[in-house]
Amino acid sequence: MKRSDAVRKMTGLTIMLPGGIVPPEILAKVSELAGKYGFGVYVSTAQNLRLINIAEEHLDAIRNELAAAGAVFKGPGRFPLARVCIGAVNCNLGIADTIALAMRIHERFGSREKVKPKFKIAISGCPAACSGAMLTDIGIVATRAGFDLHVGGKGGPKPRVGRRVLKGVSEGEILDAIETLVEFHDRKTGKKQRFSKLLDEPDFPFSG
Ligand code: SF4
Known part of the structure; x- marks a missing residue:
């Protein structure tokens, strides 16, 4: 050559x-x-x-x-960042400040190490769910009654809507639920696992 x-x-x-x-x-x-x-x-x-x-x-x-300049790079074992819609500060339909919630999730979980792949998180500022929260492993949707939490959603060739496991709860309850889910995922996962495969485990931590 x-x-x-x-x-x-x-x-x-x-x-x-x-x-x-x-x-x-x-x-x-x-x-x-x-x-x-x-x-x-x-x-x-x-x-x-x-x-x-x-x-x-x-x-x-x-x-x-x-x-x-302060950049942090994606790499193995990093806690996933939440995908967000623009949220209440910049959308007329918004109920919750999605960006602020994403930052709080990052503050609480961002320093975790050796996080097992491959789950994603999404936050929507109202039930229109523009960020695809219901099609994401951990999906948070703001409603007039509080936050709903959906688990097990996914896209791909066989898309699935997440199961609603909490309804109308506070932000603090959402953060605690994420911790519960991530620890469950860690216990149950070898190399990598989507939450949709874990929903029917007998010890899944939410009854929905
Ligand atoms: S989900 Fe609701 S708040 Fe978020 S961008 Fe869509 S319409 Fe606006």
Whole structure:
């Protein structure tokens, strides 16, 4: 193979964005580095910022500069960030501040280590459920009566609506329920497991 025929290896790097919010200093650094190194920027369906088409030889320099600006990167064992709709502060139909709740979930669980894959969390600010909360492993939906909690939803080739296990509860009860669910998931999971496969376990912690 001629040198000119060789495929240039590219890689990627994902910056985690709690609450789907991009801090201005990270946005500015990404913009600067994208200009310098010529990579692309993709907003993932999980509301993270994925830097794509990075030349492998540039990866360490890019990672170091972003880390210095405060970026945290997606990696194995990290607690998943909640996917959120825009919520009550910026949506006329909203009942709850989804971004604030996502931040509180991140504050409480974000430092957990060796979290087993692969469950996702979503929060919707009203029953319209724009963030797909009912199609997510742990789905939180704000209603006029409080928060509903759905478990076991999923997309993919065989989508499933999550089972409602709590209705009209407080934010504190939602946080405690997430802890209960995550510990149950950890006990029951070897390598990885969606919650839909655990709903019918005899010791599933909620009767629904
Ligand atoms: S789920 Fe409700 S609050 Fe959230 S964006 Fe949709 S309509 Fe607005």
